[in-house]
Amino acid sequence: xxxxxxxxxxxxxxxxxxxxxxxxxxxxxxxxxxxxxxxxxxxxxxxxxxxxxxxxxxxxxxxxxxxxxxxxxxxxxxxxxxxxxxxxxxxxxxxxxxxxxxxxxxxxxxxxxxxxxxxxxxxxxxxxxxxxxxxxxxxxxxxxxxxx
Amino acid sequence: xxxxxxxxxxxxxxxxxxxxxxxxxxxxxxxxxxxxxxxxxxxxxxxxxxxxxxxxxxxxxxxxxxxxxxxxxxxxxxxxxxxxxxxxxxxxxxxxxxxxxxxxxxxxxxx
Numbered sequence: 327x328x329x330x331x332x333x334x335x336x337x338x339x340x341x342x343x344x345x346x347x348x349x350x351x352x353x354x355x356x357x358x359x360x361x362x363x364x365x366x367x368x369x370x371x372x373x374x375x376x377x378x379x380x381x382x383x384x385x386x387x388x389x390x391x392x393x394x395x396x397x398x399x400x401x402x403x404x405x406x407x408x409x410x411x412x413x414x415x416x417x418x419x420x421x422x423x424x425x426x427x428x429x430x431x432x433x434x435x436x437x438x439x440x441x442x443x444x445x446x447x448x449x450x451x452x453x454x455x456x457x458x459x460x461x462x463x464x465x466x467x468x469x470x471x472x473x474x
Numbered sequence: 475x476x477x478x479x480x481x482x483x484x485x486x487x488x489x490x491x492x493x494x495x496x497x498x499x500x501x502x503x504x505x506x507x508x509x510x511x512x513x514x515x516x517x518x519x520x521x522x523x524x525x526x527x528x529x530x531x532x533x534x535x536x537x538x539x540x541x542x543x544x545x546x547x548x549x550x551x552x553x554x555x556x557x558x559x560x561x562x563x564x565x566x567x568x569x570x571x572x573x574x575x576x577x578x579x580x581x582x583x584x585x
Contacts (some may be wrong), residue, residue: 350552351551435497435501467558468566472566473568
């Protein structure tokens with residue numbers, strides 16, 4: 327009898343989980359965790375000898391926005407990917423509304439003009455900057471912009 | 475900057491700001507989001523129909539920001555982060571009342 331009860335509980339759990347509506351709020355803890363990281367390290371741009379400083383000021387700002395986006399994407403990747411997988415399964419079952427919501431929420435905020443600026447800088451340089459310790463963890467965009 | 479320091483008299487928004495407001499509107503459906511707040515606040519017009527805010531002079535009071543902040547309270551953190559990516563550079567790159575406007579936008583939903 328206890329065996330049957332536990333099976334029934336598991337089945338109930340499964341039904342509840344699969345019928346629970348997916349929400350962007352499911353990612354709130356991940357974003358909270360990554361926001362908290364911002365305040366844990368001091369805002370420091372690369373050394374003045376770094377090629378970053380040879381860019382025009384507008385380009386520097388655009389690069390910072392790009393790097394800010396990338397650092398948060400990396401920090402929240404595990405949770406976002408897990409939610410995307412659930413959204414994908416839901417879409418396969420015939421309801422793709424949340425998948426569309428998630429795709430829209432994940433889209434870059436960089437405008438086409440900003441993306442053109444980044445293209446001029448080049449992928450290799452952007453990857454070099456992305457790999458720097460100053461940009462490896464989430465950072466306060468405002469604090470970095472103030473230093474330009 | 476706290477909301478209490480956010481009254482702005484005689485604000486006009488540049489094309490750059492209008493573009494940024496449109497970007498924000500695409501991220502969070504402002505008309506829907508603000509529907510729960512009083513639609514007579516000037517911020518309702520600014521955020522729900524940015525194009526109509528061009529060349530209009532606005533006076534925004536603390537209470538308007540309070541309502542806006544309340545309406546934005548429930549937005550998911552992923553969208554809050556995306557909004558910040560639009561709002562923070564605007565606050566940094568604009569000047570005068572326009573910069574104050576963007577700082578107040580930022581403060582109102584990041585309480």
